[in-house]
């Protein structure tokens with residue numbers, strides 16, 4: 001039997017999702033919400049979306065169902081070296097300058113934040129770019145913090161196992177250097193090698209949290225194709241937090257269809273979708 005969702009119920013979920021994640025679901029997403037959540041209602045023998053809402057907000061004291069709800073509604077599309085202009089700019093400008101400037105001040109620490117990292121292709125692409133730099137990485141203390149709201153995608157990211165058809169954007173030389181071919185039931189997959197994995201720390205972090213748990217500042221931040229789901233107010237707040245958590249001259253990379261135009265910010269425009277503190 002089909003479980004319908006009426007406008008009032010949809011409104012409850014719209015508000016809950018907005019308050020918990022900043023994701024702004026328009027009315028056009030009603031059917032999508034219904035189709036993604038129906039299975040969860042059935043699994044819990046619930047007969048209406050109102051009951052499911054009450055289950056999340058009143059009965060489930062663990063908070064786990066809320067995490068699952070957010071897992072279900074988030075869009076996690078990503079790929080290796082997505083929006084290649086960013087990776088060209090990294091290898092031609094950002095990384096050479098960063099290594100050079102750190103050397104001058106005798107510092108060996110580099111910190112990068114990949115916010116909204118989805119299933120890991122983005123932070124692994126950044127770690128490949130770092131590994132291609134003409135420096136002895138073993139002499140450097142480099143960490144990429146890769147965060148997402150969804151526990152489901154973080155699990156996949158941590159595993160670092162990808163089907164062959166997900167690897168199209170990776171040059172062959174890099175594929176051979178940084179991946180190992182799967183065997184047995186993983187024979188159609190490739191796994192990221194530990195040299196890249198060790199550079200990355202995956203954590204769950206909600207970008208709409210008031211305070212982020214960081215002490216130091218980042219040398220650059222990727223937050224691409226995430227703010228597109230937020231309204232202007234949430235975007236403005238987040239961008240000012242990125243500013244605060246970036247080192248001076250640090251870069252912010254955003255998605256190809258995003259812009260800081262109309263957002264109150266102190267960032268300097270460098271080129272489309274790239275900004276600097």
Ligand SMILES: C[S@@+](CC[C@H](N)C(=O)[O-])C[C@H]1O[C@@H](n2cnc3c(N)ncnc32)[C@H](O)[C@@H]1O
Nearest residue numbers: 021074076077078116118149150206207224225
């Ligand atoms: C479309 S993916 C973008 C992935 C990657 N940055 C890229 O551009 O290829 C958007 C990601 O943002 C995450 N996301 C959405 N709302 C979030 C929030 N409030 N806090 C943290 N991550 C969020 C989603 O779970 C999803 O994995």
